[in-house]
Amino acid sequence: MGMRRLIAAAVVLAGMAAGVLPLGAALAQETARRGGIVGYWDYSDPARLDWMIESALSNQQATAGVYSGLLQYDPDDPEQIVPDLATGYTADADGLGFAFTLRQGVKWHDGRPFSTADVKASFDRMLDPKVKSPRCGALLKDIVAKVQYPDDQTVHFRLKFPAATFLPSIASAWCRIAAKHVLERDGDLQSAKSQIGTGPFKFKRYERGSIIEWERNPDYYDPRYPLVDGVRQYILTAPARQMAAAKTGQIDLWYPYPPMTKTQADELRKVRGDQVDIIEWPVNNVWVVFLNTTKPPFDNVDLRRAVHLALDRQELFAKIFEGVGLPCAILDVKTDGAFALPPEEVNATPGCRRPKDQDIAEARRLVARHYPQGLDMDVLAFAYSNQTARAELVVSQLRKANIRGKIRSLEYGGAYSAIGRGDFQMIGSLNTANFVKDPNGLVSQLYISKGGRNFGKWKSERFDKLADAGVREIDTAKRIQIYYEMQRMLLNEDPSGVVMLGREYGYYFRDKRLRNYHFAPVMYDNLTFMKSWLTK
Amino acid sequence: MTEQRVTAAPAATATALEGDTLLAQAVSGARFLAKSQPLGVIGLFIVVVLCAVALFAPWLAHYGPKITAFDTYQPPSAAHWFGTDHLGRDIFSRVVWGARLSLYVGLASVGVGVTLGWVWGLVSGYFGGWFDSVSQRLVDILMGFPPIILALALMAVLGQSVNNVVLALIVLLMPTAARTMRAAVLSIREMTYVESAQAVGCSHWRVIFVHLAPNTLGTYIVLVTVNIAYAIVVEAALSFLGLGSPPDEPSWGGMLTAATESLERAPWIAFFPGLAISLVVFGMNLLGDALRDLTDAKLRGTTGAE
Numbered sequence: 032m033g034m035r036r037l038i039a040a041a042v043v044l045a046g047m048a049a050g051v052l053p054l055g056a057a058l059a060q061e062t063a064r065r066g067g068i069v070g071y072w073d074y075s076d077p078a079r080l081d082w083m084i085e086s087a088l089s090n091q092q093a094t095a096g097v098y099s100g101l102l103q104y105d106p107d108d109p110e111q112i113v114p115d116l117a118t119g120y121t122a123d124a125d126g127l128g129f130a131f132t133l134r135q136g137v138k139w140h141d142g143r144p145f146s147t148a149d150v151k152a153s154f155d156r157m158l159d160p161k162v163k164s165p166r167c168g169a170l171l172k173d174i175v176a177k178v179q180y181p182d183d184q185t186v187h188f189r190l191k192f193p194a195a196t197f198l199p200s201i202a203s204a205w206c207r208i209a210a211k212h213v214l215e216r217d218g219d220l221q222s223a224k225s226q227i228g229t230g231p232f233k234f235k236r237y238e239r240g241s242i243i244e245w246e247r248n249p250d251y252y253d254p255r256y257p258l259v260d261g262v263r264q265y266i267l268t269a270p271a272r273q274m275a276a277a278k279t280g281q282i283d284l285w286y287p288y289p290p291m292t293k294t295q296a297d298e299l300r301k302v303r304g305d306q307v308d309i310i311e312w313p314v315n316n317v318w319v320v321f322l323n324t325t326k327p328p329f330d331n332v333d334l335r336r337a338v339h340l341a342l343d344r345q346e347l348f349a350k351i352f353e354g355v356g357l358p359c360a361i362l363d364v365k366t367d368g369a370f371a372l373p374p375e376e377v378n379a380t381p382g383c384r385r386p387k388d389q390d391i392a393e394a395r396r397l398v399a400r401h402y403p404q405g406l407d408m409d410v411l412a413f414a415y416s417n418q419t420a421r422a423e424l425v426v427s428q429l430r431k432a433n434i435r436g437k438i439r440s441l442e443y444g445g446a447y448s449a450i451g452r453g454d455f456q457m458i459g460s461l462n463t464a465n466f467v468k469d470p471n472g473l474v475s476q477l478y479i480s481k482g483g484r485n486f487g488k489w490k491s492e493r494f495d496k497l498a499d500a501g502v503r504e505i506d507t508a509k510r511i512q513i514y515y516e517m518q519r520m521l522l523n524e525d526p527s528g529v530v531m532l533g534r535e536y537g538y539y540f541r542d543k544r545l546r547n548y549h550f551a552p553v554m555y556d557n558l559t560f561m562k563s564w565l566t567k
Numbered sequence: 568m569t570e571q572r573v574t575a576a577p578a579a580t581a582t583a584l585e586g587d588t589l590l591a592q593a594v595s596g597a598r599f600l601a602k603s604q605p606l607g608v609i610g611l612f613i614v615v616v617l618c619a620v621a622l623f624a625p626w627l628a629h630y631g632p633k634i635t636a637f638d639t640y641q642p643p644s645a646a647h648w649f650g651t652d653h654l655g656r657d658i659f660s661r662v663v664w665g666a667r668l669s670l671y672v673g674l675a676s677v678g679v680g681v682t683l684g685w686v687w688g689l690v691s692g693y694f695g696g697w698f699d700s701v702s703q704r705l706v707d708i709l710m711g712f713p714p715i716i717l718a719l720a721l722m723a724v725l726g727q728s729v730n731n732v733v734l735a736l737i738v739l740l741m742p743t744a745a746r747t748m749r750a751a752v753l754s755i756r757e758m759t760y761v762e763s764a765q766a767v768g769c770s771h772w773r774v775i776f777v778h779l780a781p782n783t784l785g786t787y788i789v790l791v792t793v794n795i796a797y798a799i800v801v802e803a804a805l806s807f808l809g810l811g812s813p814p815d816e817p818s819w820g821g822m823l824t825a826a827t828e829s830l831e832r833a834p835w836i837a838f839f840p841g842l843a844i845s846l847v848v849f850g851m852n853l854l855g856d857a858l859r860d861l862t863d864a865k866l867r868g869t870t871g872a873e
Contacts, residue, residue, distance in 0.1 A: 270828050294832055350639050350655055414809050420825065423815045424654050427635040438813045440727055 061546065067565035069262045069545060070282040072273060074289060075415070075443075076240045076266045081220035082205065083157055086165040086483075088288055088464065088554065091204055093243050094220075095558035096232035096262060097140075098209065099252075101131050101150070101186070102202035104468075106562040109551035112202040116145070116229065116252075117186070126193040126505070129201075131186045137252045139210050140233045147180045152211035154178050154186075165483045166205030166466055169475065170196065174502065193505045196469045203467050204555040231257035231561040240266055258564035278302045283542040283565070287554035288464075289417075290314055290537020293353040299540060307540040311355060312550050314537055315366045315465050317473065318347075318356075320425055320530040321458035321486045328406055329456060329487070332525055333397045338457075339382045339526035341394040341432035342425065344533050351421055357534040359383035361518050362470050366534075366552050369507075370470040370514040372522075380522040394432035405433035411455040412440045422459025450486050458486060462535065468553050470514050474498050477529050478521070487528020494520060494527070600857075607857020613850025621667040628660035632817035640833045650835040653825060661817040662839050668729065668818055669847065672802045673795040676736030680798075681790050683737070684744025689775050689783070691745065692752030703749070709742040718801055722810040729812045732805060736798050744790055751783045785862030792858055796851030803844050819844050 077089040082098075101117040104110075117131035137145035157164040158172055174194040179187040190197060200206060209220055210227050217225045226234035229252070232245035243264040247257055265282065267273045276282045277291075277299050285291060291299065296309050322329035322338060329335050344358035357363055359378060362371035377383060381390055398406050412422035419440050426436035438459065441449060449455055463484050465472040476482050479498045480490040494517065501513045521527055541548055544567040551557035601608050620627060629647075630636075634656060641651040649658035691702045709717070721735040755761065756779065764778050803820025805811030812818040819840040826837035 271830075298831070350635070350653075412814065414814075417828070419809075419814045420654060423633075424635055426815060427633055427654070430633070438815050440809065440814050442809075 063258050063547065063564045064566065065258050065260075065564070067259050067567060069259050069284070069560050069563065069565065070265070070276075070280075071262055071284055071560075072265045072267045072276060072282050073243065074273075075268055077243075078239070079221045080223065080226060080237075082207070083153070083164055083167065083209065083220060084162060086466075091555045092264060092558055093237070094226060094228075094234070095204060095230075095555075096245050096257070096560055097226050097230045097234045098207040098228035099137075099230045100202065100204070100207040101133075102198065104202055104204075104551060104553075104556040106549065106557055106559060107547070109549055109553075109557040110468075112198060116150075116208055123189075128187060128189045129197065130181075131188075131201075133184050133186065134252055135184070137229050138250050139213075139229055140227045140248060140250075141210075142250075143210070143212060145208075145210075145229050147183050147186060149211045150186050150208055151178070151180055152214050153208045156209075156214065157206070167200070167203065169483050170200035170203065170206065170467055170472070174200075192503045194502055195505050195507075195510065196467065196471050196502055199468045202556075203553075204558065205466060231559060232262060235261065242266060256561045257559075258562065259560060262560050274298065277540065280306075280542065283545040284548060285538075285540045286550060287539075287558075288314060288316070290535070290539055293355060293538060296538035296540070303540075305543075307542055309538055309540045310550070311536060312539050313357075313363055313365045313552075314535040315363070315553055316462050316535045317361070317465075317477075318351075318421070318460065318462055318532040318535050319477070320532060321455075321461060322528045322530060323453060323456050324487045324489045324528040325453060326456070328401070328408060329528070331401060333401060334406065335526050335528070335530070337394040337397040337432055337434065338429065339530050340390040340397075341429050341434065342382070342530065342532065343387050343428055344383060345385065346428070347421075347424055347532055350424060351417070352535065352537070355538075356536040359522075359531065360534045361521060361531050362473070362514065363534045366465070367470045369511050372515055372518045377518075377522065382522070382526070391431050394434075398433050402433075405435055407435045407437070408456045410436035410438045410457045410459040411446060411449055412438050412459045413446045413461065414440045414442045418460045425459045453488070460532075461486075464554055466553065466555055468556070471498070471502050472553075474501065474514075474517065478517075478527055485528065489528030491525065491527070604857035604860060606853045607860075610850045610853025610855075610857060613846060614854055617666055617670060617847050617850065620663055621670040624663050624667045628657075628663040630657045630660045632656070632661045632664035633815050634660075640829065640836075642833070643835055649839040650833065652822070652836050653829055653833070658822070658836060658839055661822060662819070662843050664817040665819045665822065665840065665843065666847075668812065668816060669799045669802065669843075672729065672732055672736065672812075673798045673851075676733045676740060676798045677791050677794045679733075680737035680740030681744040681787065681794055684741040684746075685748045685780075685783070685787050685790075687741065687745035688748025688750075689752055689779055692749035693756055693771070693775050693779060699749075703746070706742040706746050709738070710746070714739050715801070715804060718805055719808065719810055722805055727810065727813050729816060732802050732811050735805070736801060739801065740794055740798070744794075747786060747790060748783055751786045752779055755779055755782050785858075789855055789859040789862060792851060792855035796848045796855070799844065799847055799851070 073089050073092050075089045077087060077093045079085055080090060080094055082090050082094050099115045101115060102112050103115040105113040116134050116137060118134050120129050120131045122129055133147060133150065139145060156162055157167045158175060162168065174190050174192065174197060176189045176191045179189065181187055208229065213220070213225050213227045219225070223234060223237040231248055231251045233248050235244040235246040237243050243266070244261060246261040247259070251257065265276060267276055274295055277285055290312070299307065300309060320338065322335050324330055348354060348356045348358045357374065360371065360374065364371045384390070410422060410426055412419045422438055426438060429436055436457065436459070450458065463473070463477055475498065476484040478485060478489070479495050497513055497517050501510060501517065504510045504513060521531065539550060544565055546564050546566060548560070548563045549557060635654045637647065637651045637655040637657060639651060639653055639655045641647055643650045647657050647659065649662060652658055687702065691699045718735045718739055721738060722731060725731040725734060761774060761778055764774050802811055802818065803823065806818040806820030807824045809824065811820055814821060822840035823837055830837055
């Protein structure tokens, strides 16, 4: 054993013996190795790869290591924002502008030089009102007044108002930079041949329904990275196949969606024992029921409220997630910090409190007021993952309030098409992830009147004003109060077109031979494997 | 004859005696059936049990098929004979209610599909010529599709509902029935009694429905019994693939789909609906084989094994 390893071992042992050195820090003392291929998986086949105009996690996973942004969340500590293609930034004195200095000497994977023209082409596209950019565009369009390029090393963003969400948005995995010449050549980034980035990995191959593979970019701007030779993402849509891959060691990591259930985690523990680290982790994802507020019956607030009161979130979480997760919570203390209402307050609100008898009686009364014989309605269910089973459980619970749902199960594309046409009364179950490390990410998607996932088309002037104030306010204490008011309004007054069921948690594993991988608070923000390495 | 000897007896006595006679005939028929087609009797028994379960589902099932009030993944016990599923539903109750759905799908699709195919085959076989050629090419086209693919395509277009499953099955069953019935008609239409009917001036439709149809009844009955099993399996397959009955309906195939994710943890979720499908298909096939043997002149009077 070399002197360096002896020292590392001594540090680890001393730290562990003292009980003060976390395991992650202990492992960080090891010497990183180069080589090897990370085995990973994707829960669905992304098909379309243009992350600028797509929004699915599978799309982000497929391309995460291929591109870089101006800033990024540090793979060593995904809570922290660090430079990427920008070496740094300076804020204008009035807080309304940020100037980013671009890194020099960076090359695209096809050898062409990276320049401000690429940054301009990317932000022009994502901020174009005619281009529907559901992630980065949705984050920035309302707050960015203009983007200027004063010289060939600087990008300057001028904001409409001081916005606490700006830097987290720029660092988001959805706000990365694509090559101008590729956008001009291909028109978009949908196909595999368009995947030319500046990131740590080159896009190697994509076999539909089977595998996505990246290989190490030898010309990456930071010559220390990446450490592994490549990443293989197996497209595993069947839960049984996913578990088989975990048990046989085909994959080194289970993250981010869907998480393992407790039973699956126990199964894996039995098979792989101490070869894997298994953790319970917030998915930063809400489980919701959507109500179409543009037509009967849910254009009526009484009936929206009846659904809100009738659903037994604790039972739903017990059955679907084996008791793991946060029923009723809109924001989560673990991922949203002080912006989340205290759980004791949430759990005392009508619809969430126990026992349910009082709320179900009130729900029946509200239904009877408008539908004396009970309400019959159409329930749209997504025929993927276990969304249909979740919808079945929701429908079953609503019968107690004399609301009878008839499930119409559609595959992914068909369901979104029906949603686009407004052809539904209720969406029985759907998940929405927060895609930026700020509570506004969720609010701006689900609740504001022009929110990209406000499928029920709920409109509330008061809520829109609150949400706008939440984005503009830069005093954290005042922001917290604004978000409290929003949550209280949704929980106590009008449950909107989004009936919140709660925050999903689950179990993940990391093969112990995969080192220096850290689970991120936002599921999209640490999928590059840039600083990870393998001991096998 | 018994009726002649009791004509002077009071009406009540006559009815009782007629009842006795019918009972005696039924017993005698059953003895004959048991002797000549023992497997058919087993099939008949299974089918009768299925019908009884379907008919009396509200009384036999302990709970509603959609009630999710129980703990999930409970193994079979005195409270839940077949255990509970992933949503906390009583599997026994769902299997019982599933019998009703399976029987409805089987009877409705086969009743309509095979009957329409029967008429199609009769007309096509009787008239022959260009009408026969055209209609049989249509049959060829429909039979050219793999059945499950055709059913999946139809369900994708029609949308998920029990009645749409029936409609898809009708489209699947009709051409097969038409082809089979046409083959039977081709031989019968050359018979002298058909020629005689035509010679005395019977209309085409009278020949078809009065002279040809009754003589293809045996084939029709066999087609019905065999295809009920087929329809139940196709419904189960469509539901298993997520394109059959709506997901919360207690379809045996749908129950199997839900069980795939918990086969190791709770095998009973798959076992009981699987057993129900197997038993019913087995019973229907035994009955169908027996009826075929009974209506086949060559095999009539022998046991199926001979």
